Amino acid sequence: xxxxxxxxxxxxxxGLKGAKGKTGISLLRYSQNPIVCVIDETAEGESVxxxxxxxxxxxxxxxxxxxxxxxxxxxxxxxxxxxGQLPEPWYAQVKQGVRxxxxxxNGLHTQMNEDSEVASNIQPGRWVWDxxxxxxxxxxxxxxxxxxxxxxxxxxxxxxxxGKMSTSIELNRAAKAQRLRSKLIATGQxxxxxxxxxxxxxxxxxxxxxxAVEQCLLRNGEDHDILFVEGQGSLLxxxxxxxxxxxxxxxxxxxxxxxxxxxxxxxxxxxxKIPPLHEVIQLYESVATAAGTFxxxxxxxxALNTFGLSAEEGLRAIAETAQKxxxxxxxxxxxxxxxxxxxxxxxx
Numbered sequence: 001x002x003x004x005x006x007x008x009x010x011x012x013x014x015g016l017k018g019a020k021g022k023t024g025i026s027l028l029r030y031s032q033n034p035i036v037c038v039i040d041e042t043a044e045g046e047s048v049x050x051x052x053x054x055x056x057x058x059x060x061x062x063x064x065x066x067x068x069x070x071x072x073x074x075x076x077x078x079x080x081x082x083x084g085q086l087p088e089p090w091y092a093q094v095k096q097g098v099r100x101x102x103x104x105x106n107g108l109h110t111q112m113n114e115d116s117e118v119a120s121n122i123q124p125g126r127w128v129w130d131x132x133x134x135x136x137x138x139x140x141x142x143x144x145x146x147x148x149x150x151x152x153x154x155x156x157x158x159x160x161x162x163g164k165m166s167t168s169i170e171l172n173r174a175a176k177a178q179r180l181r182s183k184l185i186a187t188g189q190x191x192x193x194x195x196x197x198x199x200x201x202x203x204x205x206x207x208x209x210x211x212a213v214e215q216c217l218l219r220n221g222e223d224h225d226i227l228f229v230e231g232q233g234s235l236l237x238x239x240x241x242x243x244x245x246x247x248x249x250x251x252x253x254x255x256x257x258x259x260x261x262x263x264x265x266x267x268x269x270x271x272x273k274i275p276p277l278h279e280v281i282q283l284y285e286s287v288a289t290a291a292g293t294f295x296x297x298x299x300x301x302x303a304l305n306t307f308g309l310s311a312e313e314g315l316r317a318i319a320e321t322a323q324k325x326x327x328x329x330x331x332x333x334x335x336x337x338x339x340x341x342x343x344x345x346x347x348x
Contacts, residue, residue: 001129002074002105002195008035009064009072009102013090015079016043016051016060022161023107023190024078028054029333030169030194036070037061038078039093053307064093068100076105076193085110095121104128107189109203131189132203134212141210145251146295148221153344154252155231155303156284158274159267160240162260163305164231165191167332171256171344172228174337182226185216187246191230201232201242209242213249226344231258235283236274237266247288252297254344255284260305261317277302277325301340302329 008031015021016038028035028048037059038048044062049055061067064075075097079086086094086108094104094112101123104112111130112118122128145152153171155164168184169191175182184191186198197220199212217227229250233240259277266272274280281299288297304321306314314331322329328339 001103001127002033002193004033006033006073006103007071008033008074008076008105009067009070009097010035010038010076010078011064011090011093012038012040012078014040014042016040016046016048019161020079020081023080023193024076025052025054026165026190027076027078027193028052028056028058029166032195033074036072037067039064039067064096064100068097072102074105075102077107080107094118098122098126098128101126105131105193107131107193107200131192132200134203134205134208135199135215138204138208138215139211140207141214141245141249143214143248143251143294145214145217145221145249148217148227148251150221150224151226151254151344152217152221152229152250152252153226153254153256154229154246154250154297155256155258156243156247156299157231157234157258158236158277158280159234159260159263160237161267162234162258162263163303163333164258166305167256167258167303167337168228168230169194170332170337171341174332174341175226175228178341180226181224182228183220183224185213185220185227185229185250187213187216187230187232187242198230201245206241206245209245210249213246214251217250234266235287236272236280238269238272244287247297248294251294252288253295255288255297255299256301256303256340256344257281257284257299258303258305259321260307261309261314261321277321281325281327299327300343302327303332303337303340304329306331306334 012024186196232242
């Protein structure tokens, strides 16, 4: 739906400074389309670069009215509020945008096309894309991805929100820079909004989840040497249900463990401690092979999210993690994915 000449305004009220803006941050970092502004009343006039570390000089405005003056064609919802519902004042801005002739990229669980007020005001040639929709024609998984000749690299995490998507994107970038036939398989709304093939896994009924992932790999595997499968959730997080279907559906040949520096407990669940990384590695490798039912998949590297640390502190944390695990480690966003890609390519 998104065309190369579309200009994007990102709705991110509170998301630039809070934990709810992951989708918008990723659009800022990776979108190939021009971004004309960020709408965030809590950060009006501040710097995107200083708030996010992303070197883009994009104005931050407080309202949709201010954004419309910059001539966007698409309003992207960059927030993931609790329960997937936009507060009414922000939803009113979305409706105002539709009336003003904007298209909308909606990554929330709310199906905006089912809102009669939204649907009746979509202008000719415009659209509202509800990204989180279950595809048609799904079936249960059958482990068929194991038959593909390509490498299948799945990012797994010590928690949610530690950087699995960014790691997959950066590894795919590194592979393409080496002229490898690589492809990113998106499994969340943000990757799909960036134009990648895949499925919004949390919109799929659990019985079909592994089959939905399998379908994406079968669709792309024959034409590529490496598929980078975006991870979701964590086996350690009590609220997460997506990781196991991803493991079974992708039948990974390699795993990359993603961890956030200095994270000792599950975010939002402080009673649950994150085990030492070598134990997490054993857990994921054991689940992947299921006592020999499936082919083994080794964790071949650690992607360490060092956001919030200085460059010196980040490099020290990376070196300590590599020493403790005996595996290559880097922050792929800050320092690139080449060390991890080299480890993937050296594993049969």
